[in-house]
Amino acid sequence: MLVLSVFGIKNNSISVGGFVVINAYMLQLYQPLNFLGTIYREIRQSLIDMENMFNLLNEKNNVEDKGNTNLENENSEIMFNNISFGYHPERSIIKNLSFKLSRGKSLAIVGPTGAGKSTISKLLFRFYDPLNGEILINNKNIKDYKQLDLRRMIGIVPQDTVLFNDTIYYNISYGKPNATKEEIINAAKIAGIHDFIESIPGKYNTLVGERGLKLSGGEKQRVAIARALINDPQIILADEPTGSLDLETAKGIFDILKRQINSNRIIIFATHNRFFANKSDCLLEIVNGNIKTING
Numbered sequence: 383m384l385v386l387s388v389f390g391i392k393n394n395s396i397s398v399g400g401f402v403v404i405n406a407y408m409l410q411l412y413q414p415l416n417f418l419g420t421i422y423r424e425i426r427q428s429l430i431d432m433e434n435m436f437n438l439l440n441e442k443n444n445v446e447d448k449g450n451t452n453l454e455n456e457n458s459e460i461m462f463n464n465i466s467f468g469y470h471p472e473r474s475i476i477k478n479l480s481f482k483l484s485r486g487k488s489l490a491i492v493g494p495t496g497a498g499k500s501t502i503s504k505l506l507f508r509f510y511d512p513l514n515g516e517i518l519i520n521n522k523n524i525k526d527y528k529q530l531d532l533r534r535m536i537g538i539v540p541q542d543t544v545l546f547n548d549t550i551y552y553n554i555s556y557g558k559p560n561a562t563k564e565e566i567i568n569a570a571k572i573a574g575i576h577d578f579i580e581s582i583p584g585k586y587n588t589l590v591g592e593r594g595l596k597l598s599g600g601e602k603q604r605v606a607i608a609r610a611l612i613n614d615p616q617i618i619l620a621d622e623p624t625g626s627l628d629l630e631t632a633k634g635i636f637d638i639l640k641r642q643i644n645s646n647r648i649i650i651f652a653t654h655n656r657f658f659a660n661k662s663d664c665l666l667e668i669v670n671g672n673i674k675t676i677n678g
Contacts, residue, residue, distance in 0.1 A: 445511055447529045458535070458616045459484050460506070460648060464515035467498075467505060471513065475501055477672055478515070483664065485616065488640065488649040490659035493668035499652035503619040506650075507536055537610030539639070541622035543602045545594030550579055550605065551586040553594075557609035569612045574638050575604035600631035607638055617648045624655060636661070 460483045468474040475498040483489050491499045504510055505517060508529055517524045524532055537557075545553050554569060555561045561569075566586070570576040578601065582588050594602045603623060610618060620639055624632035636658045642649055643663075653659055666673065 445508055445529075448525065458648065459518075459520055460617070461518040461521075462502075462515070463518060465505065465512045465517065466514040467501060467510065467512045469510075474513070476505075476512075476668070479668075479673060480515075481664070481666060483648055483650070485648055486643055486646045487664065488643055488651065488662040489664040489666060490651045490653060490662035491666050491668065492653060492656065492659045495654075497668040497670070499668065500621050503538070503621055503650065503652060506617070506619065507538070508532060534613060535615050536617045536619060537613065537615035539603070539606050539610050539618065539620040539623045541625045543594065543606040545590050545597070545602060545605060547589065547592045549584075549587045549589055553590060553605055554608045554612060557612040561612050565612060566608075569608040570604075572611055572638075572642075573604045573608035574634070575601060575608060578604075598631075599627050600634065603627065603631075603635050604638070607635070611642075615647070617650070618642055619650050619652075621652045622654070623651070624653070624658065632658070 462479050462481050465476055465479040466474055467476045475496075479502070481489070491502060493499050501510075505512055506524070508524060511525070519527070519532075546556070551563075551566060554566050558565070567576060570579060570586075579585055579588070588596075590596050590605075594605070597605070606623075618639065623639065624635050627635065632655070639649055639651070640661070649662075651658065651662060659665055
């Protein structure tokens with residue numbers, strides 16, 4: 383249409399003003415059509431996402447909850463007995479791993495990236511079941527316990543803490559939605575962040591921003607520790623909790639976690655940092671799925 387209008391101006395059959403009017407009408411026509419095209423693409427992508435979601439819901443759960451025994455928190459003891467595991471049967475990540483850990487003790491698991499440090503935490507949390515061997519808590523296979531009870535007694539402190547664009551109060555209470563204000567404040571005190579929260583204008587109602595952008599790395603980790611402690615877990619799994627922090631902040635985070643041993647908890651660290659690993663009660667090094675050293 384615009385090309386014909388240009389020829390019309392050249393042949394003096396359309397004035398410049400007429401060309402401007404035609405151009406304005408064309409813009410008014412194209413914009414709604416472009417908007418409809420955008421809506422169509424979004425609807426089409428939404429239908430694809432819905433199909434993928436329903437397919438995911440139909441996936442069979444490889445870890446079935448057949449446990450019928452309540453897990454008692456008293457005198458918890460963890461034992462890995464000749465555990466072997468691989469995400470693919472033909473490639474084992476962990477081979478014949480065995481160790482025992484009692485309450486009031488800490489274990490540091492060291493090794494290169496991909497050695498299987500985080501996998502040990504996933505096995506204990508029953509995201510996966512081992513291919514061989516058994517994991518025992520209080521001398522009973524964790525498969526015999528209800529998954530809800532098992533996971534309730536374990537607190538996780540990840541390297542990359544996921545915080546929601548909400549208040550500090552909400553982000554701590556996410557670990558226990560029905561937690562009282564007193565429980566949240568107590569968890570924040572143990573995590574060493576209560577004084578900081580009280581020093582800012584919004585206090586516990588302060589918005590942390592998308593993924594916690596308004597907080598420093600150390601502050602985010604302390605919120606993560608408070609979230610992990612809100613359920614009063616007997617086992618704490620810390621997966622590279624100081625990996626992205628400066629040395630001084632990392633020391634503070636490590637000291638907070640180590641103090642949980644005084645509360646008769648079991649602490650398991652997965653870390654690259656030898657300085658912190660050597661301060662644990664037990665040290666386990668994994669290289670190519672095999673145990674290279676184990677102390678303690």
